[in-house]
Amino acid sequence: DQQVKQNSPSLSVQEGRISILNCDYTNSMFDYFLWYKKYPAEGPTFLISISSIKDKNEDGRFTVFLNKSAKHLSLHIVPSQPGDSAVYFCAANRRNNRKLIWGLGTSLAVNP
Amino acid sequence: DAGVIQSPRHEVTEMGQEVTLRCKPISGHNSLFWYRQTMMRGLELLIYFNNNVPIDDSGMPEDRFSAKMPNASFSTLKIQPSEPRDSAVYFCASSSDGTLKNEQFFGPGTRLTVL
Numbered sequence: 001d002q003q004v005k006q007n008s009p010s011l012s013v014q015e016g017r018i019s020i021l022n023c024d025y026t027n028s029m030f031d032y033f034l035w036y037k038k039y040p041a042e043g044p045t046f047l048i049s050i051s052s053i054k055d056k057n058e059d060g061r062f063t064v065f066l067n068k069s070a071k072h073l074s075l076h077i078v079p080s081q082p083g084d085s086a087v088y089f090c091a092a093n094r095r096n097n098r099k100l101i102w103g104l105g106t107s108l109a110v111n112p
Numbered sequence: 113d114a115g116v117i118q119s120p121r122h123e124v125t126e127m128g129q130e131v132t133l134r135c136k137p138i139s140g141h142n143s144l145f146w147y148r149q150t151m152m153r154g155l156e157l158l159i160y161f162n163n164n165v166p167i168d169d170s171g172m173p174e175d176r177f178s179a180k181m182p183n184a185s186f187s188t189l190k191i192q193p194s195e196p197r198d199s200a201v202y203f204c205a206s207s208s209d210g211t212l213k214n215e216q217f218f219g220p221g222t223r224l225t226v227l
Contacts, residue, residue, distance in 0.1 A: 032214055043116070043203050043218030044155075089155065093214055098143050098207065099168055100216065104154035 003027045004092050006103035014111055019077040021106050023090030026071065030092040034100065035064060035075050038087045047088075048075070080110045114138070116219035118204050124225045130192040133222045136185055137206030145216060146179055146189050147203040155203070161187065162209070194226045 005024045013019045023033075031052040036044035050057040050064045050073065057064050063076045077084055090103040117136040125131055137144045145160040159169040161181045172179070176195070181187040191198055201223050205216040 034214065041220070043205070043220050045218065046215045049215070098145075098160060098162065098209075098214065099157060100214070102155040102157075 002104070003030075004090055004101050004103040006088075006090055006106050008106050009104070010107040010109070012109045012111060013080050015082055016079045019075075019080045019084065019108055019110065021075040021077075021088050021090075021108065023073050023075075023103055024071060025073075025092050025101075027092070027094075027101070028071065029094050030101070031095050032093050033064070033066060033073050034091045035062075036089045036091065037084075038089065038105070044089055077108075080108075082110050082112050084108060085110050116204055116206055116217055118202075118219035118222050120222060121220060122223045122225075124227065125194055126227050127195055128193045129226075130190065131194045131198075131224060131226075133189040133202050133204075133224070135187045135189070135204030135219060137187070137204070138208075138217055139185070141206035141208045141217070142184065143207045143209065143216075144181060144187050145205040145207075146187070147205065147218075149201045149203060149221070158189070191224075194224075196226045199224055199226050 003026050034049040035047040037047045038044040048059050048062050050066050055066050066073045087105045087107045089105045091100040093100050119134045143162045146158040148156050158171045159179045164181045179189045201221045203221045205218045207216045
């Protein structure tokens with residue numbers, strides 16, 4: 001039972017354009033959401049997060065949007081760069097619970 | 113500033129052998145997590161410790177898997193006996209209760225191949 005779903009296994013975009021990665025969740029008790037980026041042969045690294053009390057969080061080229069009623073969040077990368085090519089994981093948890101529930105990831109390819 | 117350290121980076125062993133994976137968390141972090149990554153199931157949490165105490169081991173596949181954290185700076189994940197289906201990348205991560213972001217810092221992983 002996948003509580004966090006990333007329905008697109010892969011995404012390809014042109015350099016300079018916007019990349020939009022999507023994530024859906026089923027557990028309404030989740031109140032904190034994180035995005036991680038993973039390069040081959042490395043561990044995931046934290047990218048950006050959002051609390052359920054917000055609907056948007058921005059950090060440079062990266063913006064995460066949260067739609068609680070739809071149980072959906074998205075990561076926008078603008079403008080996309082070739083160095084952004086990686087696997088992106090969405091994760092969620094409940095307040096005061098250190099256990100993260102992970103999606104299966106979306107592989108992003110940014111073409112020059 | 114050293115991150116999470118895992119050893120070995122690669123391990124190739126034969127079915128039935130004992131495998132021990134090692135992790136040194138970031139100094140000052142008090143939560144430690146062991147994950148397994150496979151193509152089919154993505155990142156699965158196996159077990160996590162808080163202040164050296166196992167909190168949730170519901171992800172440990174079976175009795176062949178065991179994990180210990182004898183002190184704040186060291187943890188091991190042991191598989192005995194190993195089987196080919198245990199082949200995966202095993203990640204260790206650590207975090208600090210003092211942060212609000214719930215951010216976990218990952219090591220580079222150990223790629224395990226069981227023949």
